[in-house]
Amino acid sequence: MDTMHPGLAFEQPIYDLIVARQELEKLPEIPATVEDEIRRLRREEAEITKRIYGNLTPWQTVQVARHKNRPHTSDYLSLVCEEFVELHGDRRFGDDRALITGFAKIDNAKILIVGHQKGKTYKERSACFFGCAHPEGYRKALAKMKFAAKFGMPVVCLIDTPGAYPGVGAEERGQSQAIAENMYEMSRLRTPIICVVIGEGGSGGALGIGVGDNIAMLQHAYYSVISPEGCAGILWKSHEFAEQAATALRFTSKDLPGLGVVDDVIEEPLGGAHRDQHQMATRLKAYLSKSLRQLREKPLDELLEARYQKFRRMGVFLDNGKA
Amino acid sequence: MASDQAKATKRSKRGVPEGLWQRCPGCKRVIFGKEAEKRLGVCPECGHHFYLSAKDRINQLLDSGTFTEWDAHLRPTDPLEFRDKKAYVDRLQAEQKRTGLSDAAITGSGMIRARRVAIGVTDSAFIMGSMGSVVGERLARLVERATKDDLPVIIVSGSGGGARMHEGMLSLMQMAKVSAALARHDQHGGLFISVQTNPTMGGVAASFAALGDVVFAEPEALIGFAGPRTIEATIRVELPKGFQTSEFQLEHGFVDRIVPRNKLKSEIARVIDYCGK
Numbered sequence: 392m393d394t395m396h397p398g399l400a401f402e403q404p405i406y407d408l409i410v411a412r413q414e415l416e417k418l419p420e421i422p423a424t425v426e427d428e429i430r431r432l433r434r435e436e437a438e439i440t441k442r443i444y445g446n447l448t449p450w451q452t453v454q455v456a457r458h459k460n461r462p463h464t465s466d467y468l469s470l471v472c473e474e475f476v477e478l479h480g481d482r483r484f485g486d487d488r489a490l491i492t493g494f495a496k497i498d499n500a501k502i503l504i505v506g507h508q509k510g511k512t513y514k515e516r517s518a519c520f521f522g523c524a525h526p527e528g529y530r531k532a533l534a535k536m537k538f539a540a541k542f543g544m545p546v547v548c549l550i551d552t553p554g555a556y557p558g559v560g561a562e563e564r565g566q567s568q569a570i571a572e573n574m575y576e577m578s579r580l581r582t583p584i585i586c587v588v589i590g591e592g593g594s595g596g597a598l599g600i601g602v603g604d605n606i607a608m609l610q611h612a613y614y615s616v617i618s619p620e621g622c623a624g625i626l627w628k629s630h631e632f633a634e635q636a637a638t639a640l641r642f643t644s645k646d647l648p649g650l651g652v653v654d655d656v657i658e659e660p661l662g663g664a665h666r667d668q669h670q671m672a673t674r675l676k677a678y679l680s681k682s683l684r685q686l687r688e689k690p691l692d693e694l695l696e697a698r699y700q701k702f703r704r705m706g707v708f709l710d711n712g713k714a
Numbered sequence: 715m716a717s718d719q720a721k722a723t724k725r726s727k728r729g730v731p732e733g734l735w736q737r738c739p740g741c742k743r744v745i746f747g748k749e750a751e752k753r754l755g756v757c758p759e760c761g762h763h764f765y766l767s768a769k770d771r772i773n774q775l776l777d778s779g780t781f782t783e784w785d786a787h788l789r790p791t792d793p794l795e796f797r798d799k800k801a802y803v804d805r806l807q808a809e810q811k812r813t814g815l816s817d818a819a820i821t822g823s824g825m826i827r828a829r830r831v832a833i834g835v836t837d838s839a840f841i842m843g844s845m846g847s848v849v850g851e852r853l854a855r856l857v858e859r860a861t862k863d864d865l866p867v868i869i870v871s872g873s874g875g876g877a878r879m880h881e882g883m884l885s886l887m888q889m890a891k892v893s894a895a896l897a898r899h900d901q902h903g904g905l906f907i908s909v910q911t912n913p914t915m916g917g918v919a920a921s922f923a924a925l926g927d928v929v930f931a932e933p934e935a936l937i938g939f940a941g942p943r944t945i946e947a948t949i950r951v952e953l954p955k956g957f958q959t960s961e962f963q964l965e966h967g968f969v970d971r972i973v974p975r976n977k978l979k980s981e982i983a984r985v986i987d988y989c990g991k
Contacts, residue, residue: 555939555940556948557939557940557941557944557945557948557949558940558945558948558949559945559949559951559953559954559957561939561940562938562939562940562945562957562958562962563962563966564966565924565966565967565968566920566938566939566940567919567920567923567924567938567939567968568920568924568968570920570921570924570939571889571893571919571920571921571922571923571924571925572924572925574889574890574893574894574921575893575894575896575897575900575925576897578890578893578894578897579894579897579898579901594877594886594917595876595877595886595889595916595917595920595939598886598887598889598890601890602890602893602894614883615882615883615886616877616878616879616881616882616883616885616886616917617877617879621944622879625879626798626799626879627798627799635798636798639794639796639797639798640794640796640879640882640883641794641796641882641883642882642883646882647883650793650882650883650884652883652884652887699894699898702887702890702891702894703854703891703894703895705850705884705887705888705890705891706846706847706848706850706851706884706887706888706891707791707793707847707881707884708788708789708790708791708847708848708851709788709789709790709791710787710788711787712789714791
């Protein structure tokens with residue numbers, strides 16, 4: 392947890408304290424006065440971390456959500472699930488590495504996991520297009536979800552994508568149609584669906600596996616109609632305004648529950664999920680176990696009606712002058 | 715999600731040819747404005763389809779005097795207090811004044827060759843035809859009412875903007891909301907005909923516009939998910955000619971028929987008859 396790694400610029404005061412403490416801890420013998428100093432440094436580190444992470448700006452939140460050490464779907468598969476049996480391929484075109492699907496067990500409950508995959512090494516990252524799925528990824532997800540529903544398995548979707556891939560092949564194979572069909576079918580899929588934004592919730596690429604009974608996000612994840620850079624490019628005519636766009640778009644876990652878009656926020660360990668993957672995984676697991684238990688108790692018709700009404704209510708407008 | 719504007723080349727921007735003489739953006743020839751108007755906003759020389767407002771579209775498609783508007787009283791508001799270079803409230807007011815629309819979609823019911831339909835049209839002149847809460851709500855209500863009254867749903871999309879950035883995630887969620895309503899319509903055996911016109915992009919292309927039992931497209935419309943500029947910036951190659959056109963979508967299997975404007979009414983009527991609706 393305390394290992395030194397290059398952090399984000401705004402985290403510098405935290406890392407300065409960590410380095411100072413680790414220097415002291417390296418001493419072959421630690422006298423009592425130094426021990427006191429180490430304790431003091433630990434306290435100060437916790438306080439500063441709390442202060443910084445308690446007041447992240449939306450743009451800082453985006454940086455945390457994109458942090459290279461932030462746990463990805465692959466980490467949660469090993470930390471949250473007792474088992475994962477990957478199922479490949481959409482039976483139509485290929486096997487998208489940016490969206491992985493498979494059976495898994497959480498507290499012995501059998502589920503289907505669908506998750507964006509960003510990769511760790513450069514090789515992995517380019518193989519999965521940095522978490523940007525192609526149509527075959529969305530089609531694979533839908534095929535496996537239908538399979539899960541047939542056998543009464545609930546679905547857990549872990550969302551972490553900058554957006555659906557913008558490319559020639561993606562357009563040729565119907566990116567729009569694939570995303571649209573997923574929302575259409577997920578809205579009526581006869582099994583519980585839990586969606587959790589674990590990092591980046593990038594627009595249609597996120598929503599393509601984002602329709603379900605419980606919509607949750609991790610505390611420092613963001614979920615947005617467009618990337619802050621993209622929004623700045625269009626509305627401010629320059630990517631340099633990404634920070635302003637990030638504030639204007641109101642996409643953090645502080646905003647979205649109030650807008651009725653997200654049901655639950657899962658708190659992150661102090662200093663963000665990247666500071667303590669295990670604790671984050673424990674919290675995610677607790678949330679999933681509890682939600683799975685609750686959703687399983689509901690009759691399917693009721694569940695589907697509630698799912699429909701949840702999305703049906705979204706939107707803010709004036710109706711006869713009233714919001 | 716909001717995608718780039720249509721490339722200026724070859725395709726018309728919004729802006730109906732007004733005045734006596736016009737230069738067609740398709741063939742660059744000077745044409746007599748009235749002549750294009752008589753042909754439903756199509757260039758008499760090259761067949762280029764000009765921008766058509768939602769109101770004109772409804773007048774063209776529906777039997778004269780049969781249209782009743784639904785949910786016209788809904789008005790957009792500014793839940794995020796969004797401001798870019800301009801405040802969203804001011805932008806809304808300016809767009810309303812300029813277009814005479816309250817938001818980017820008109821919905822209602824009317825007759826197409828004596829067949830009753832529920833119809834929605836998005837207008838690319840209003841903030842790029844983008845979908846915010848009002849567009850999503852009008853379309854969801856349209857679909858739900860059509861399901862209840864057993865009417866075929868026709869949605870003509872002209873939306874270059876996808877989900878409207880100014881309403882943030884509320885806009886993105888309209889994609890799911892309208893798609894879910896269409897899934898229920900489908901479940902009840904309802905017919906949905908999607909008509910894609912120039913431009914149909916981003917969150918509109920990736921929701922209701924893609925979900926028709928039958929998908930029609932007007933010729934040479936820009937149709938796709940990511941905007942051409944976004945794709946070029948990502949993959950750093952020049953895009954092939956004819957990329958993301960109606961013809962491209964037909965070739966790749968995402969459009970059933972390319973239907974020129976003057977045939978649209980009869981083609982829709984024919985599908986309704988085949989489906990016994």
